[in-house]
Amino acid sequence: xxxxxxxxxxxxxxxxxxxxxxxxxxxxxxxxxxxxxxxxxxxxxxxxxxxxxxxxxxxxxxxxxxxxxxxxxxxxxxxxxxxxxxxxxxxxxxxxxxxxxxxxxxxxxxxxxxxxxxxxxxxxxxxxxxxxxxxxxxxxxxxxxxxxxxxxxxxxxxxxxxxxxxxxxxxxxxxxxxxxxxxxxxxxxxxxxxxxxxxxxxxxxxxxxxxxxxxxxxxxxxxxxxxxxxxxxxxxxxxxxxxxxxxxxxxxxxxxxx
Ligand SMILES: NC(=O)c1ccc[n+]([C@@H]2O[C@H](COP(=O)([O-])OP(=O)(O)OC[C@H]3O[C@@H](n4cnc5c(N)ncnc54)[C@H](O)[C@@H]3O)[C@@H](O)[C@H]2O)c1
Numbered sequence: 001x002x003x004x005x006x007x008x009x010x011x012x013x014x015x016x017x018x019x020x021x022x023x024x025x026x027x028x029x030x031x032x033x034x035x036x037x038x039x040x041x042x043x044x045x046x047x048x049x050x051x052x053x054x055x056x057x058x059x060x061x062x063x064x065x066x067x068x069x070x071x072x073x074x075x076x077x078x079x080x081x082x083x084x085x086x087x088x089x090x091x092x093x094x095x096x097x098x099x100x101x102x103x104x105x106x107x108x109x110x111x112x113x114x115x116x117x118x119x120x121x122x123x124x125x126x127x128x129x130x131x132x133x134x135x136x137x138x139x140x141x142x143x144x145x146x147x148x149x150x151x152x153x154x155x156x157x158x159x160x161x162x163x164x165x166x167x168x169x170x171x172x173x174x175x176x177x178x179x180x181x182x183x184x185x186x187x188x189x190x191x192x193x194x195x196x197x198x199x200x201x202x203x204x205x206x207x208x209x210x211x212x213x214x215x216x217x218x219x220x221x222x223x224x225x226x227x228x229x230x231x232x233x234x235x236x237x238x239x240x241x242x243x244x245x246x247x248x249x250x251x252x253x254x255x256x257x258x
Contacts, residue, residue: 052070078142
């Protein structure tokens with residue numbers, strides 16, 4: 001799929017994997033709508049790549065609608081990347097066994113609201129706009145990539161909420177790709193392993209933690225970098241025969257229980 005002259009909407013684009021995808025999309029000739037909670041970083045990136053910033057909380061359906069309208073007003077929206085997401089770590093049963101120390105239901109709900117429901121809300125609204133695009137020679141009107149995680153498959157101790165949310169993103173891949181086939185839109189999911197982004201925090205402790213994590217990767221023994229993920233996102237978006245698939249990009253890691 002040729003992205004030249006089209007618009008791409010990237011959520012979570014102010015940082016990490018989303019920012020790398022936004023840069024690679026711009027390099028292929030797309031105008032990128034940088035959708036994120038973080039205005040400072042989002043506006044700076046939009047200025048760097050000649051895109052547009054849209055203040056979007058993916059749990060706010062009206063803000064998503066406004067970003068999709070802003071995108072479609074520029075040129076046909078042909079590419080969407082759902083990278084907005086948050087992590088959470090808490091055991092299901094607390095160490096002291098009291099009802100109060102059980103996993104926070106509020107936290108579980110929030111993680112699912114952002115990572116899963118937010119992703120689907122962007123998919124349904126963006127795909128609806130894309131369904132009005134002219135089709136290319138293959139009948140394709142656009143492509144979508146969702147970002148899950150290897151935690152969808154090898155969730156660790158404390159990852160009940162995160163793995164449930166990412167498992168939902170994996171689970172929707174085939175049925176939503178089937179729904180969208182009727183309107184000529186492909187949808188795939190990438191499942192990153194351990195990628196060096198601000199999601200792990202910053203500073204000395206975070207660096208030591210990341211170095212330790214890197215040792216558990218099969219090969220190469222290091223964390224991935226956002227561009228390595230964005231490269232797979234671009235392949236999923238532009239390869240006309242890629243559809244309905246979940247691709248791990250993880251250096252071969254299989255996460256142990258903890
Ligand atoms: N870094 C990793 O190791 C890793 C591994 C597996 C999966 N992932 C997934 O990759 C995606 C990107 O993560 P990253 O590592 O680049 O993290 P990151 O923290 O660098 O970027 C995430 C971005 O999402 C934005 N965001 C968070 N909540 C939002 C909301 N409600 N609405 C809009 N934007 C919101 C943040 O502001 C941030 O800019 C996430 O979905 C994450 O779960 C990351």
